[in-house]
Amino acid sequence: MKPTWVRNAAAEAIRKLLLLAQQGKGKPRRYAELAVKKSKKYNVPLKKSRRLICKKCGAVLIPGKNLRVRLASKPKKTIIYTCLECGNKMRFPTGEKLKKRKVPKR
Numbered sequence: 089m090k091p092t093w094v095r096n097a098a099a100e101a102i103r104k105l106l107l108l109a110q111q112g113k114g115k116p117r118r119y120a121e122l123a124v125k126k127s128k129k130y131n132v133p134l135k136k137s138r139r140l141i142c143k144k145c146g147a148v149l150i151p152g153k154n155l156r157v158r159l160a161s162k163p164k165k166t167i168i169y170t171c172l173e174c175g176n177k178m179r180f181p182t183g184e185k186l187k188k189r190k191v192p193k194r
Protein backbone atom coordinates (compact mmCIF):
# COMPACT_ATOMS: atom_id res chain seq x y z
CA MET A 89 0.00 0.00 0.00
CA LYS A 90 1.27 3.43 -0.96
CA PRO A 91 1.29 6.16 1.73
CA THR A 92 -1.86 8.24 2.09
CA TRP A 93 -0.35 11.46 0.76
CA VAL A 94 0.78 9.70 -2.43
CA ARG A 95 -2.71 8.27 -2.95
CA ASN A 96 -4.27 11.68 -2.29
CA ALA A 97 -1.97 13.27 -4.88
CA ALA A 98 -2.88 10.51 -7.35
CA ALA A 99 -6.61 11.06 -6.69
CA GLU A 100 -6.16 14.76 -7.40
CA ALA A 101 -4.27 14.01 -10.64
CA ILE A 102 -7.00 11.56 -11.70
CA ARG A 103 -9.69 14.16 -11.00
CA LYS A 104 -7.88 16.72 -13.17
CA LEU A 105 -7.29 14.22 -15.97
CA LEU A 106 -10.97 13.23 -16.05
CA LEU A 107 -11.98 16.89 -16.09
CA LEU A 108 -9.66 17.53 -19.06
CA ALA A 109 -11.00 14.43 -20.82
CA GLN A 110 -14.59 15.60 -20.34
CA GLN A 111 -13.85 19.02 -21.80
CA GLY A 112 -12.74 17.30 -25.01
CA LYS A 113 -9.66 19.48 -25.54
CA GLY A 114 -6.33 18.05 -26.61
CA LYS A 115 -6.33 14.27 -26.43
CA PRO A 116 -9.32 13.12 -24.33
CA ARG A 117 -8.67 9.42 -24.93
CA ARG A 118 -5.11 9.73 -23.72
CA TYR A 119 -6.19 11.59 -20.58
CA ALA A 120 -8.77 8.91 -19.82
CA GLU A 121 -6.19 6.18 -20.38
CA LEU A 122 -3.75 7.88 -18.00
CA ALA A 123 -6.48 8.31 -15.36
CA VAL A 124 -7.28 4.58 -15.51
CA LYS A 125 -3.57 3.67 -15.35
CA LYS A 126 -3.03 5.93 -12.32
CA SER A 127 -6.06 4.53 -10.56
CA LYS A 128 -4.67 1.01 -10.94
CA LYS A 129 -1.10 1.89 -9.99
CA TYR A 130 -1.98 3.86 -6.84
CA ASN A 131 -5.00 1.78 -5.86
CA VAL A 132 -7.38 4.73 -6.03
CA PRO A 133 -10.92 3.66 -7.02
CA LEU A 134 -12.47 5.53 -9.96
CA LYS A 135 -15.92 5.01 -8.38
CA LYS A 136 -18.67 6.43 -10.58
CA SER A 137 -16.14 8.05 -12.89
CA ARG A 138 -15.52 4.62 -14.42
CA ARG A 139 -18.82 5.13 -16.24
CA LEU A 140 -17.30 8.02 -18.15
CA ILE A 141 -14.89 5.78 -20.03
CA CYS A 142 -15.79 2.96 -22.44
CA LYS A 143 -14.21 -0.27 -21.22
CA LYS A 144 -13.83 -1.64 -24.73
CA CYS A 145 -12.53 1.21 -26.87
CA GLY A 146 -11.46 3.72 -24.20
CA ALA A 147 -13.57 6.57 -25.57
CA VAL A 148 -14.63 9.35 -23.22
CA LEU A 149 -18.41 9.06 -23.02
CA ILE A 150 -20.57 12.17 -23.19
CA PRO A 151 -24.37 11.73 -23.02
CA GLY A 152 -26.09 12.86 -26.21
CA LYS A 153 -22.84 12.78 -28.14
CA ASN A 154 -21.46 9.27 -28.09
CA LEU A 155 -23.38 7.73 -25.22
CA ARG A 156 -26.89 6.30 -25.01
CA VAL A 157 -28.39 5.76 -21.56
CA ARG A 158 -31.32 3.38 -21.15
CA LEU A 159 -33.10 1.89 -18.17
CA ALA A 160 -34.07 -1.77 -17.96
CA SER A 161 -36.28 -3.36 -15.33
CA LYS A 162 -36.02 -7.01 -16.38
CA PRO A 163 -34.49 -9.33 -15.31
CA LYS A 164 -32.95 -6.80 -12.91
CA LYS A 165 -33.12 -3.07 -12.53
CA THR A 166 -30.12 -1.78 -14.43
CA ILE A 167 -28.84 1.26 -16.22
CA ILE A 168 -27.48 0.40 -19.65
CA TYR A 169 -24.80 2.62 -21.14
CA THR A 170 -24.22 2.08 -24.86
CA CYS A 171 -21.04 3.45 -26.39
CA LEU A 172 -22.02 4.77 -29.82
CA GLU A 173 -18.45 4.56 -31.10
CA CYS A 174 -17.95 0.81 -30.73
CA GLY A 175 -21.43 -0.40 -29.70
CA ASN A 176 -20.23 -1.77 -26.38
CA LYS A 177 -22.93 -2.08 -23.72
CA MET A 178 -22.13 -1.58 -20.07
CA ARG A 179 -24.64 -2.50 -17.40
CA PHE A 180 -24.73 -0.94 -13.98
CA PRO A 181 -26.95 -2.35 -11.25
CA THR A 182 -29.44 -0.14 -9.48
CA GLY A 183 -32.45 -0.56 -7.19
CA GLU A 184 -33.00 -1.58 -3.60
CA LYS A 185 -30.52 -4.42 -3.37
CA LEU A 186 -27.63 -2.07 -3.99
CA LYS A 187 -28.42 0.02 -0.92
CA LYS A 188 -28.49 -3.00 1.37
CA ARG A 189 -25.14 -4.30 0.21
CA LYS A 190 -22.62 -4.30 3.04
CA VAL A 191 -19.53 -2.17 2.67
CA PRO A 192 -16.47 -3.68 4.36
CA LYS A 193 -14.84 -1.37 6.90
CA ARG A 194 -11.18 -0.53 6.63
Ligand SMILES: [Zn+2]
Nearest residue numbers: 142145171174
Ligand atom coordinates in the same frame (compact mmCIF):
# COMPACT_ATOMS: atom_id res chain seq x y z
ZN1 LIG B 1 -16.62 2.07 -26.96
